[in-house]
Amino acid sequence: MNFHRMSNQVIPKTRILFFLLCFISGFSWGQSLAYRTLLSGLYDGDFPTIKPEQVTKISDYQILDAREKGEFEVSHIQGAKWVGYDTFSLSNVASLDKSKPVIIYCTVGARSQDIGKKLQQEGFAQVYNLYGGIIHWVNEGKPVVSNGKPTQKVHTYSKTWGIWLEKGERVY
Template sequence: MRISLFSGGTVWGLPVFFLGIILFATPSFSQSLPYRTLLSTLYDRDFPVVKSDQVTDISEYQILDAREKEEFEVSHLPKALWIGYDTFSLKNIAGLDKNQPVLVYCTVGARSQDIGKKLQKAGFTKVFNLYGGIIQWANEGRSLEAAGKPTQKVHTYTRTWGIWLTRGEKVY
């Protein structure tokens, strides 16, 4: 699934030039207004999200990475299980407990929400989408790993999505 922000030189109905002004004039908070606005257009209001600052003990969740293998190998949340998006299969998560909390994430939360809905239909009772995805997680300075070692690298899916990463090393 490819998501494009740009259509006819505008983003959210604004000329790209004005988006640049908004992006660079916005004070450096944990999450910019334009990023929050973008996320609000991607998420279904009735699908539960968890913000990274609400995850006080990551071990309470079964963590699923809904990005592609190449993205996962660059970095992922600690203890995350790669499940993919295009290649997702319920067979690959047969060993998970359907009654324990599941935290699904991707780059910004669109793909993970889709996978989360599939998990709900399959009988998982406590499924949550990580608000803002791995980008928000990294922007808040939360730990990432690759091959069992800490890393600052984040695969941002595309250069366009990479504009939202303010902390860490962008990989495309």
């Protein structure tokens, strides 16, 4: 296999070519296939995900945001409780009902999956990682808020991750 070395990382040339092709071909065709491919490489197949379109009644869930405080303050899902990632502590979730379903999210779902596994280890019965994170949530036309008011702003973690946001205003 041909590899390309970049900042001490070895990346298969085929993967680079795939993402370049998707980028060049335009986001409407390339994004969904490329994004799904990207997410499939990030997610543990044994950890349950839930897609935005499967969330019909948000009040049925305890919603947790595993991004950092500044990302949360830009926007978040209505009713979400900020729990953080680098600053995550089990004391942040001590008041939650372990028998009620939990949806945890971050930008794309990598950080939230990590925190979700910790919740499972602590006895939370139904923990779901929001498939595609807040980016996919907004791309599916679901609302986000800031200070209790609707907003179009979405913190996408970085410009690299921001390319996947089709709807809304990118904030880095």
